[in-house]
Amino acid sequence: MVPALLSPISPRMSPHLTVGCSTGFMDEARGDWPELVRQAAAQAPFAVELAALSEPELPGLVRYLEGGPSLPFLYTSVHAPSKHRRIPELDLVNMLARLPRSIDAIVVHPDSIGDPRLYRPLGRRLAIENMDARKQAGQTAEELAPFFDELPEAGLCFDVAHAKSVDPTMEEGGRILEEFGDRLRHVHLSSLDENCHHVPLTEHDESLFASLLSRCRDVPWILEAPTTS
Amino acid sequence: MDPRSADHLLDEPEGALDRLAEAAGASFPNLVRAREYTHAELGKRAARLEGIDSAVVLFGSWGREELTSESDDDWAVLDDAGETTLARARAVLGGADRDPGQQDLFGLSFSCDELVRNIGLDADTNTNLTRRMLLLLESRAVAGRAAHARCVGQVLDAYLGHGVRDFQPPRFLLNDLIRYWRTICVDFEGKRRSAQGDDPKYAARNAKLRTSRKVLFAGGLLPVLLCHMKEASEMPAFLTRQLACSPVDRLAAAFIQQQAVPEGVRAIAAYDRWIGLMGDPAVREELASLRQATRDESALFAQIREIGDDLQRGLLALLYETGLSPLTRWYGLF
Numbered sequence: 180m181v182p183a184l185l186s187p188i189s190p191r192m193s194p195h196l197t198v199g200c201s202t203g204f205m206d207e208a209r210g211d212w213p214e215l216v217r218q219a220a221a222q223a224p225f226a227v228e229l230a231a232l233s234e235p236e237l238p239g240l241v242r243y244l245e246g247g248p249s250l251p252f253l254y255t256s257v258h259a260p261s262k263h264r265r266i267p268e269l270d271l272v273n274m275l276a277r278l279p280r281s282i283d284a285i286v287v288h289p290d291s292i293g294d295p296r297l298y299r300p301l302g303r304r305l306a307i308e309n310m311d312a313r314k315q316a317g318q319t320a321e322e323l324a325p326f327f328d329e330l331p332e333a334g335l336c337f338d339v340a341h342a343k344s345v346d347p348t349m350e351e352g353g354r355i356l357e358e359f360g361d362r363l364r365h366v367h368l369s370s371l372d373e374n375c376h377h378v379p380l381t382e383h384d385e386s387l388f389a390s391l392l393s394r395c396r397d398v399p400w401i402l403e404a405p406t407t408s
Numbered sequence: 409m410d411p412r413s414a415d416h417l418l419d420e421p422e423g424a425l426d427r428l429a430e431a432a433g434a435s436f437p438n439l440v441r442a443r444e445y446t447h448a449e450l451g452k453r454a455a456r457l458e459g460i461d462s463a464v465v466l467f468g469s470w471g472r473e474e475l476t477s478e479s480d481d482d483w484a485v486l487d488d489a490g491e492t493t494l495a496r497a498r499a500v501l502g503g504a505d506r507d508p509g510q511q512d513l514f515g516l517s518f519s520c521d522e523l524v525r526n527i528g529l530d531a532d533t534n535t536n537l538t539r540r541m542l543l544l545l546e547s548r549a550v551a552g553r554a555a556h557a558r559c560v561g562q563v564l565d566a567y568l569g570h571g572v573r574d575f576q577p578p579r580f581l582l583n584d585l586i587r588y589w590r591t592i593c594v595d596f597e598g599k600r601r602s603a604q605g606d607d608p609k610y611a612a613r614n615a616k617l618r619t620s621r622k623v624l625f626a627g628g629l630l631p632v633l634l635c636h637m638k639e640a641s642e643m644p645a646f647l648t649r650q651l652a653c654s655p656v657d658r659l660a661a662a663f664i665q666q667q668a669v670p671e672g673v674r675a676i677a678a679y680d681r682w683i684g685l686m687g688d689p690a691v692r693e694e695l696a697s698l699r700q701a702t703r704d705e706s707a708l709f710a711q712i713r714e715i716g717d718d719l720q721r722g723l724l725a726l727l728y729e730t731g732l733s734p735l736t737r738w739y740g741l742f
Binding site: 194195196197253254280283303356360361363394395396397398 | 434673674711718721724733
């Protein structure tokens with residue numbers, strides 16, 4: 180099978196070496212990690228984000244990864260839960276810290292963080308994502324700063340669509356990269372609908388995002404929606 | 409403030425690391441410290457070897473300006489310098505725990521003529537290829553600077569003396585450089601197989617392939633590709649200027665000129681972390697204790713793997729996602 184993203188889908192994305200998919204949009208296979216990995220690898224074999232956005236998905240993902248599956252990806256991130264949270268924060272962090280060393284990044288939403296200091300054991304694998312306009316914290320460079328102050332080793336997961344939802348001129352996105360670009364681990368790439376749900380990247384957004392993406396050529400770009408509707 | 413334009417900097421990259429740091433408000437403390445330490449120690453060695461006309465040359469971290477207190481003295485005397493010169497060199501270089509890592513390559517004299525006469529074919533042994541490439545890519549003279557420069561010039565002339573065309577990277581040199589990089593990668597496996605799983609140098613060798621060897625190769629590849637901007641008659645001087653600078657300066661200049669400063673900062677910051685690790689004796693000790701079977705359990709090795717990945721992603725972005733991409737694609741494979 181030829182991975183879908185290796186076909187020339189767009190002039191900007193196709194030259195980028197490390198494009199991958201989030202499993203978050205693969206609704207039909209949710210919870211079936213071997214199938215999600217198979218689908219993600221069929222889309223793009225170099226990078227993946229294994230998304231356990233809903234907390235009940237996490238234990239299954241941890242068990243799957245602890246089984247030592249052979250994964251085809253050069254870069255693997257895990258998206259930590261941001262919905263249906265019940266596990267005490269310390270226990271959640273401990274569970275994330277036990278993820279195998281082969282996991283390159285663990286993405287956490289700042290508005291899901293109660294006590295940032297608890298996340299220090301995740302070290303450089305922790306990647307804090309900038310939030311969309313609906314969220315209470317972590318939308319702007321200024322709001323992200325206290326998290327990075329508490330977590331000096333943490334990286335940045337730059338969600339370019341979230342940045343647009345906060346400031347459609349993309350100036351705030353530029354500020355986030357200006358302030359925290361040295362921490363950049365990977366990019367989340369998609370467009371958003373009016374309810375801030377991730378949808379396939381539009382041509383308009385692809386042009387709008389080009390300038391910021393040109394500052395992120397060395398990190399994986401993770402697609403948070405299919406490439407076509 | 410360095411007044412040089414980005415294009416000028418690419419032509420004369422010395423100091424480009426500082427420019428990259430300035431451009432991004434970043435710092436590379438371990439690289440800066442190592443560079444200063446290299447210059448200071450080179451000066452001390454040179455003072456003790458004063459009066460020697462033969463080229464006494466240091467390689468490795470000395471040549472990359474990445475010396476730490478834990479580095480070896482990989483040294484050699486060029487040409488048949490006589491036992492007196494060798495003895496003086498031995499008295500100043502190496503000794504105790506600083507002896508050359510590869511005893512068959514360094515700590516002795518070898519002939520520049522041999523490097524030049526045998527390029528390719530059977531007589532160009534692994535040792536000859538390694539010495540020739542390291543002379544070009546990472547060598548500094550502590551005595552006999554004129555003789556060292558002459559030898560570098562002879563090697564370059566051997567590569568550039570025939571068939572080089574204006575505005576095309578010199579294929580002979582390019583192919584040999586790529587051959588060298590692939591050779592050290594293949595030899596890594598050869599050494600691993602020979603040691604049958606119990607090689608105290610295995611982890612350090614692997615770590616260096618992910619980091620300093622990669623910088624050495626990419627830092628050599630760039631100026632050769634950039635000969636694309638030069639007429640054939642300009643290439644010897646251009647390459648001489650480039651190779652007199654550290655590989656990190658060459659890379660930094662390219663990141664700046666290709667408007668890839670954020671990517672350059674992240675890549676070189678990763679390398680800076682590696683240099684920091686190399687200055688720590690406990691790190692070297694732990695690397696020596698690791699084996700193929702145990703390295704994946706090591707937090708240190710995981711850290712080195714991450715450094716190597718960050719560095720490689722930056723270098724690949726530079727070579728494949730900037731204006732250099734057509735050159736890399738056209739000349740890099742065939």
